[in-house]
Amino acid sequence: MNAPRVVFTRAGFWRGIRGALALMPAMLPFGLVVGVLADARGLSTLESALMSALVFAGTAQLVALELWADPAPILGATLAALVVNLRMAPMGAALAPWLDRLRGWKLWGTLATLVDNSFAMSVADQRAGGRDAALLLGIGFGLWVFWVASTMVGHAFAGVIRLPAGHPVLFASLATMLALMVPLFRGRVDILPWAVAGLTALAAHKAGLGQPWPVLAGALLGAAVGAWRARVV
Incomplete structure (x- = not known):
C-alpha cells in the first residue's frame, strides 16, 4: 500500500500558527525566566535575543545560563546542551512520514523550529490522518517568534529591577526545569x-x-x- 501523499500548504501553516497561540500563555513564564537569568549573567539585550533566536531550546538555554561564567565555558555548555537535546533524534524519527517528504527551506525551517510542543501536536495530527506537514512549521514558527519576544521582555524587566546575584527569584530557573520534567515521568x-x-x-x-x-x-x-x-x- 502506498503511503498517503504529504502536502505542504499555506492553510496548514496558518492552522499551525493558530495552534501555537493556545500554547503561548503557558510558555510566557518560562521565557521571562530565561530573560531574567540572561540579564543576571551579564548578557546584553542583543546577546539574549540572539541566544533565543538561534538556540530556541528553553531547557538547553537554562542549562547554559546555569553554567555561565567569565570566561564562558563554551565546550562545557555545548556538551550539556547536546545531552539535554538528544531527545530531538527520536522526535525526528517519529515525524519521518512528513519530514522525509520535505526539501529545502521547508525541511530546514521545520527542523530549526521543532520543539516538544510542536512535536506533540503534529504527531497527534499525523496519527489522526493529517497530511499537511506545514502544520509542524506553523506551530514551531509561531512559538519561535513568541519565545524570542518573551525572553526579551524578561531581559528588559530584569534590567529595570536589577535583581542582585543570588536573589530568591532566580530559583525559578530550577523550579521551571523540575516542572518540565514532571510530564515526562x-x-x-x-x-x-x-x-x-x-x-x-x-x-x-x-x-x-x-x-x-x-x-x-x-x-x-x-x-x-x-x-x-x-x-x-
Missing part, C-alpha cells in the same frame, strides 16, 4: 534510572567535578540504566 518504570541519574550527578558534584561533568555523568549513566531496564522488562 512515567511512574515506577522511571524510578530507578532517574534515581541513578540524580545520585550520580550529586556524587560527581560532591567529588569536586566542575560543570558540566555532573550533568553529563548523571545523564549518561541514567540513560544506560534506562536502556538496560527496557531490555529486561
